[in-house]
Amino acid sequence: MKFSVAARLAYEVRETTVFILNIEAAALRNQKILSETLDLTPAVAVDRYELEGGTRLVRVVVEPGTFEVAYDAEVELAMHDADPSSVGETPVAQLPLDVVPFLNPSRYCQSDRLARFAYREFGALPPGHQRVTAICNWIHDHVDYLSGSSTSETSAYDTMVQRAGVCRDFAHLGIAFCRALAIPSRFASAYAWQLDPPDFHAVFECYLDGAWYLFDPTRKAALQGLVRIGVGRDAADAAFATIYGNAEMTSMAVSIAPLDEVEEEEPTVRAVGIA
Amino acid sequence: MKFSVAARLAYEVRETTVFILNIEAAALRNQKILSETLDLTPAVAVDRYELEGGTRLVRVVVEPGTFEVAYDAEVELAMHDADPSSVGETPVAQLPLDVVPFLNPSRYCQSDRLARFAYREFGALPPGHQRVTAICNWIHDHVDYLSGSSTSETSAYDTMVQRAGVCRDFAHLGIAFCRALAIPSRFASAYAWQLDPPDFHAVFECYLDGAWYLFDPTRKAALQGLVRIGVGRDAADAAFATIYGNAEMTSMAVSIAPLDEVEEEEPTVRAVGIA
Amino acid sequence: MKFSVAARLAYEVRETTVFILNIEAAALRNQKILSETLDLTPAVAVDRYELEGGTRLVRVVVEPGTFEVAYDAEVELAMHDADPSSVGETPVAQLPLDVVPFLNPSRYCQSDRLARFAYREFGALPPGHQRVTAICNWIHDHVDYLSGSSTSETSAYDTMVQRAGVCRDFAHLGIAFCRALAIPSRFASAYAWQLDPPDFHAVFECYLDGAWYLFDPTRKAALQGLVRIGVGRDAADAAFATIYGNAEMTSMAVSIAPLDEVEEEEPTVRAVGIA
Amino acid sequence: MKFSVAARLAYEVRETTVFILNIEAAALRNQKILSETLDLTPAVAVDRYELEGGTRLVRVVVEPGTFEVAYDAEVELAMHDADPSSVGETPVAQLPLDVVPFLNPSRYCQSDRLARFAYREFGALPPGHQRVTAICNWIHDHVDYLSGSSTSETSAYDTMVQRAGVCRDFAHLGIAFCRALAIPSRFASAYAWQLDPPDFHAVFECYLDGAWYLFDPTRKAALQGLVRIGVGRDAADAAFATIYGNAEMTSMAVSIAPLDEVEEEEPTVRAVGIA
Structure with missing residues (x-):
């Protein structure tokens, strides 16, 4: 399935500032970038790096003034798709x-303390994709999705007590539970089709039966419409912009739209794998 | 019902040390002290104080050497007893x-964060004694009673995540939940009949329908056999010994026994009130 | 010295709501209330209670609509005044x-963990008023006073790491340090002369040489111009309004002015005691 | 300089258990493994993997019974050595x-909250190796090295308040401070010459002027005698043994000795780099 994605960021830069941007679609085997442009105004030199896992970092040094970022891409997803009941866990051995x-455990996912x-x-549930789905259901049912209820410092430990959060908090809690059960798990930021209102989204991925599968405990986006951006231990690894200097964001817009005709959605629940 | 209670504490004192002891049965309307002795070896002068709520503090200054405390008392309990379904909550108004x-909220009971x-x-449950019992049942079912799983720093916030603790942790979590629901709640230390092995016990009390009622989410002691010692916001207010100086406890023994013939226990569940 | 104080609070009440207000000047031996009025609009019945320590609680039940509170008082302070170097600590004994x-330790003052x-x-400093002043100086020098840098959940533990806060955070840290050093310490809310902009202020008090002395690590108000309102373990005990129901504050104004001619301020540093 | 290192671990295994061991000297450009043997009793099949950064993982599946691990190696270190005052920081750009x-930030190094x-x-200090040394000096002077004062859950946030810890806590605090100042920093476990008593040691590394430099805020080991084992975000990445199953360690011994004649130690302070 093909999607066009776009991001528009604008900053007021007050002193020479380094931006490390992570807004480009990741380079993944099943996520093919058909075309893309990154327009920076003013046009500044760009350093690029691709981390293990496909995350693509862009570094720019910007002088004081207005700084605008426009990213546009067309991406083709070829997600792996399986019957959830057939996807088991891989033993640590x-x-x-x-x-x-x-x-x-990581900054926001203290799996050691949630074990x-x-x-x-969840320990007694049959292992596999369905156990992670049970974890997502638990989060969905026990945590309120509430804008403004958490901060950049909120971790899974806090969300477990406070029972409110946004997509990154939901992902962190899912990751922490999975790692505690010896299921490898990582954080992913994404352009998310059907997310309303449009924004950068956060989900998580688990390594099951030889592939990474996607999970979204918020149930706010379509798994088959996630164009992944950054992958890492947790949100600390996947900020869309890290700023060293002095700059304030003045506007942000994110969008995603399917390029194909969208077929009637099948009601069948499927496991969506990504590698 | 009458009980004899006893505590034996021994310390090795290494420098002039102040002890604030809280081991004597509290002075309560329905907890009558028939007789008691406090023997200190060496015999040192004693300062006494009774806090609001009946907690009795004893302060002694002890010189280096061995210090032994022996407390014995006979206490008559005249607990208030009610049909749980008849005991409602008192509105804040x-x-x-x-x-x-x-x-x-208090040191160990962050009711503000657990709200x-x-x-x-528990918000949708019918208010009253039975709601607090539901809270106790939840704690009993979701937290492991596990010696050594917590420390003197562990709070309800931690227990909510870590799901293991001892009697004081169970009480702190119960208190935090109740306060969050606008049910006044306090901590109580006690000599606890049928607690095995014998030790100082921790329970909590809720103010319901004009009286304080006892709750023990550990289910380890008989509510009608609790001889209360200290009452306060949480365990910070009810340590059996607070030491300013340098002393190490070398032994401790606690006991309680009924003085009356014990009748066949009735299977009926009753609300046990204390004031 | 005499002061007039005033508070104006307005709420939009959305359902029957209980307010517990703590805005009246405390009833203290050296804080004499010359006159006062509490006007509530609509006029609702008032329950009053004076806690140990002089804190005066007012409870009202308010129906949906606008609710306005106007408090005015004239207060005469007769603060105890001493040479700081003459004020020692009282040994626990x-x-x-x-x-x-x-x-x-209490909710916001984990003195056990900061010991x-x-x-x-501060352990090696000479005990007494000057040691507490050294603590206040340390807080002033090591913590940024920064509006918006903390929340109602921030405790001394956090402020110790995060190094920013407002008056209540400064007070909590001072209290925690003092308790850790076996100096009894408590929180006080106040109308604060010279505080700019005017607001409810938070300071702390230490029990030294038989009296409670005032300390303000923010250095933002004049100690001899503090009209105390609530006193307690920490901010959990001294909220100016606790709300059970559904109401939103729409405006707040606080003021204090001297009624006497103000003498030229002496440059001498004095210990200001309050009981 | 050449060293022989050895580790002996013994476990009582109670059910089929997976061990992920990280005790072998890392494969680093300036750390040459001259010879090594890993003897497992019983002899079990071994899976090996070398992570980015040189950390070498060994995985074994062990059946119930006694399990013994004996690792011996000879390693030649060719540490980079520089005048500390000449080693600057690399700007993020x-x-x-x-x-x-x-x-x-990572699990144990909440650099975001310590910023x-x-x-x-440390912000006003001249950047470079000497600034990190100042950080190490601060830690050495403000935190007590105290065996048993921390647990596997203790993070830099806690150590900042509690002011006691062991080598891993010292390293975590150093890492957190450095990252907060935009100095890349990572955790390293090591065989540590002159550490007394011998044990696995923890230090940290900072990326300065194009190379990673070693720092030990405990001052307990000789930097030029550190045979590195695991490198990662923090201790979560460098456990010497991670156990999935049920096994108890029954004994552990670690040793390191120089194979060369040791020259009189120069009193000059040098920056020790590792890549």
């Missing part, structure tokens, strides 16, 4: 060892 | 205003 | 036992 | 972009 670090709860609540 | 501070959860989980 | 609970730092930094 | 993730303190205390 068989995990690729480069996946093992995604079992470790007892995760085992009590 | 009608609470005695001296009870209002027991709605405030959303408390409302989600 | 000699503290009045009713003051001992103000050594305990090592407090001893390292 | 010039950092290799693969180093940028080491600016992000204000780091700027207040």
Whole structure:
């Protein structure tokens, strides 16, 4: 399925400032970038880097004044699709060892401290895609999606107590539970089709049966319409803009639209894999 | 019902040390102290004070050497007893205003941060003694009673995430939930009949329909066999010994036994009130 | 010295709501209320209570609509005044036992967890009023006073790390340090002369040499111009309004002015005691 | 300089258990492994993986019974050595972009929450190796090295308040401060010459002037005698053994000795770089 995505960011820059941007669609085997443009005004030199996992960083140094970023891309997704009941967990004894670090706790996902709860609540469920779905259902049912209820410092530990958050908090809690159960799990930022209002979205991915599968405990976006941007341990690794200097964002707009005719959505629940 | 209670504490004191002890049975309307002795070895002068709520503090200054405390008492309890379904909540508009501070969050009971959860989980239940019992049942079912799983720094916030604790953690979580629901709630330390192994116990009390009622989410002791010692905001107010100086506890023994013939326990569940 | 104080609060009440207000000047031996009026619009019945320590609570039940509170008072302060170097600490062995609970940690003042730092930094200083002043100086020098940098959940533990806060955070940190050093300490809200812009202010009090002395680590108000309102363990005990129901504050104004001719301020530093 | 290192671990395994071991010397450009043996008893099949950064993971599946691990190696270190005053910081605008993730906060290093303190205390110091040394000096002077004072859950946030910890806590605090100042920083476990008593040690590394430099705020080991094992975001990435199953460690011994004649130590302070 093909999508066009776009992001428009504007900043008032007050001193020479370094921006590390992470807004371009990730370079993934099943996410093909058909075309893209990144327009910066003023036009400044760009350093680029692609992290392990496909995250693409752009670094620019901007002088004081207005700074505008316009990103447009056409992307084709070829998501892996499976019957959820057929997707099991990979025992730690068989995990690729480069996946093992995604079992470790991270800034916003203290899986070590949530382990007892995760085992009590989800430990007895049959392993696999359906167990992670049960985790997502639990989050959806026990945490309020509430704009403004969390800050950039809020972690899964807090969300577990405070029971409110936004998409990144939902993802962090899902990741923490999964890692506690020895399911490798990572954070993903994305352009999200059907997300309303449009914004950068946050979901998570679990390594199951040899592939990474997508999960969205907010149930706010269509899994088959997620154009991934950054992947990492948690939100600390996937900010759309990290700023070293002094600049204030003055406007932001994000959009995504399908380029194909959209077929009638099938009611069948499918596991959506990404690698 | 009458009980004999006893506590034996021994310390190795290394420099002149102030002890503030809180081991004597509280002076309560329905907890009558028939006789008691406090023997200190060496015999040191004692300062006494009774806090609002009946907690009795003893202060002693002890020189280096061995210090032994022996407390023995006979206590008669005349607990108020009611049909739980008949005990409602007192609306804030009608609470005695001296009870209002027991709605405030405290060191170990961050009711302000647990409010959303408390409302989600218990807000729709019919108010009254049975709602607090539902809270106790939730704690019993969702938190592991596990010796050594918590420290003196563990608060209700932590227990909510970590899901393990001992009697004081269970009480703190119960208090936090109740205060979040506008039910005045306080911490109580006690000699606890049938607690096995014998130890100082921690429970909590809620102000319902004009009286304080006892709750023990650990289900480890008999409510009608609790000889209360200290009452306060939380465990910070009810330590059996606070030490200013340098002393190490070398032994501790606590006991309680009924002085009456114990009747066959009735299977009926009763609300046990204390004032 | 005499002051007139005033508070104006307005709320939009959306359902029957209970307000517990704590805006009246406290009833203290050295704070004499010469006259006062509390006007409520609409005029609703008032329940009153005076807590130990002089805090005066007012409870009203308000029906939906606009609710306005106007408090005016004339207060005469007869503060105790001493040479700071003459005011020592009271050893725990000699503290009045009713003051001992103000050594305990509380919701926002985790003195138990800050003890090592407090001893390292302030433990070797000569005890007394000047040590508490050193604590206030440390807070003033190491924490930024920054509006909006903290929330109602911020505690001394957080402020110690985050190094920014407002008056209540400064007071909480001072209280936590003092309790860690076995100096009884409590929170006070106040009308504060010279505070700019005018607002409810927060300071703290320490029990030294038989009296409570005032401290303001923000250095924003004149100690001899503090008309105290609520006193308690920490801010949890001294909210100017606690609301059970559904109401939104639409405006607030606070003022204080001296009624006497103000003498040239003496440059001498004095300890200001309050009981 | 050449060293022999050894580790002996023994476990009582109670059910089929997966061990992920990270005890082998890392494969680094300036850390040459001359010889090594890993003996497992019973002899079990081994999976190996080398993470980015040189960390070498070994995975084994062990059946119930006794499990013993013996690792021996000879390693030659060719540390980069520089005059500290000549080693500056690399501006973010010039950092290799693969180093940028080491600016992000992690599980135990909440650099986002420590930023204000780091700027207040270290922001005005001249940038470079000497600034990081000043950070290490601050940690050494303000935090007690105290065995048993922290747990596996203790983070830099806690250590900042509690002011006690062990080598991993010291490293975490150093990392958090450096990242807050935009100095890329990572955790390293090591065999540490002169550490007394011998144990696995924890230090940290900063990316300065194009190379990673070593820092040990505990001052307990010789920087030129650190045989690095695991490198990562923080201790979550560098456990010497992660256990999935049920096994208890019954003994552990770690050793390191120089193979060369050790020259008289020069009193000159040098910056020790590692890549």
